Amino acid sequence: MEHDFAILSCSRNSGATHVWHPYESTARRVFQTGQGCWALAPAQHSGWSTRAFLACIAPHNLAAFSYLKSSGNAVQQCAMPEVMQSMCVTMDGRFLYAGGESGRVYAWELTTGMLLRCWTAHLSAVRSLTLSDDEHVLFSGGEDGMVTAWLTVALCAISQADKRDNGSTVAPFRKFDGHGKVITGISCGFGGPCARILTCSEDRTARIWHLGSGWLLATVLFSADATCCCLGTSERDGFVGLSDGRIASFVMSLTSTSAAADSSAFFVGHNKRVNALDIAPDGRHLISASDDGSVRIWDIFSRITMITYVRHGSP
Numbered sequence: 161m162e163h164d165f166a167i168l169s170c171s172r173n174s175g176a177t178h179v180w181h182p183y184e185s186t187a188r189r190v191f192q193t194g195q196g197c198w199a200l201a202p203a204q205h206s207g208w209s210t211r212a213f214l215a216c217i218a219p220h221n222l223a224a225f226s227y228l229k230s231s232g233n234a235v236q237q238c239a240m241p242e243v244m245q246s247m248c249v250t251m252d253g254r255f256l257y258a259g260g261e262s263g264r265v266y267a268w269e270l271t272t273g274m275l276l277r278c279w280t281a282h283l284s285a286v287r288s289l290t291l292s293d294d295e296h297v298l299f300s301g302g303e304d305g306m307v308t309a310w311l312t313v314a315l316c317a318i319s320q321a322d323k324r325d326n327g328s329t330v331a332p333f334r335k336f337d338g339h340g341k342v343i344t345g346i347s348c349g350f351g352g353p354c355a356r357i358l359t360c361s362e363d364r365t366a367r368i369w370h371l372g373s374g375w376l377l378a379t380v381l382f383s384a385d386a387t388c389c390c391l392g393t394s395e396r397d398g399f400v401g402l403s404d405g406r407i408a409s410f411v412m413s414l415t416s417t418s419a420a421a422d423s424s425a426f427f428v429g430h431n432k433r434v435n436a437l438d439i440a441p442d443g444r445h446l447i448s449a450s451d452d453g454s455v456r457i458w459d460i461f462s463r464i465t466m467i468t469y470v471r472h473g474s475p
Contacts, residue, residue: 171472259286279330301343307336345389360386393443401434
């Protein structure tokens with residue numbers, strides 16, 4: 161395994177975010193939010209005299225930490241208007257999007273702390289937020305079972321009409337309606353308007369969509385609730401974490417509109433709900449985090465655990 165990347169992981173109970181390196185048993189840096197970490201996102205920005213920072217959302221607080229600050233103290237903090245359950249940040253570190261329990265989505269200019277827009281995106285809590293690879297589209301998933309796509313150029317450009325209604329009216333670019341329960345994960349591929357979208361839900365399905373047309377391309381069925389998802393680097397494979405601790409993998413070029421996941425294509429190692437999935441930069445390893453308090457790095461081809469990190473000790 162290559163050693164040219166670091167992993168960020170956080171615990172909701174301890175309020176600690178660890179920056180650690182594969183094959184190292186201790187964290188290189190630990191950031192304390194003080195009251196649990198619900199979501200985090202890395203970004204890069206040169207305005208704070210640092211190459212990178214991470215944003216952490218605790219129940220009522222947003223904090224931005226510098227990667228390179230030896231003190232580990234927050235460089236910027238602000239209070240949240242409500243409890244946030246999801247977040248994503250643009251790679252240049254300029255804009256942050258967060259989804260609240262009320263169904264609203266908030267857009268901040270992170271470097272100034274200015275709230276640009278707040279709008280009602282879902283009928284209930286927003287559980288998942290992610291950006292497309294070119295950051296032109298923001299995807300939100302809610303407890304109402306709906307996945308909605310928003311054009312970011314419309315979110316961050318405030319017109320006179322927006323000022324009159326406080327920016328609360330935003331027209332969606334696309335809606336993906338098909339899941340029957342809470343949306344737990346969204347992953348967008350490459351290709352702009354031709355990109356494929358992978359979504360998963362507590363209705364025990366993962367669905368593959370076409371962004372430009374909004375068409376449903378395929379549905380994959382599981383024997384447990386789907387809790388998170390991600391696409392492989394080449395988008396050949398999709399990965400879905402399940403509530404029973406397994407991680408399912410399947411080929412994205414499914415021709416059937418409804419197919420059951422192959423019983424042999426599972427990563428087995430976690431013994432509780434899988435909360436997060438991501439692909440390592442080398443494209444050959446899958447990273448997972450679970451309620452069992454561990455973070456695992458898997459070899460994608462053999463589905464064998466290469467590294468287990470247990471320093472958090474809690475979900």
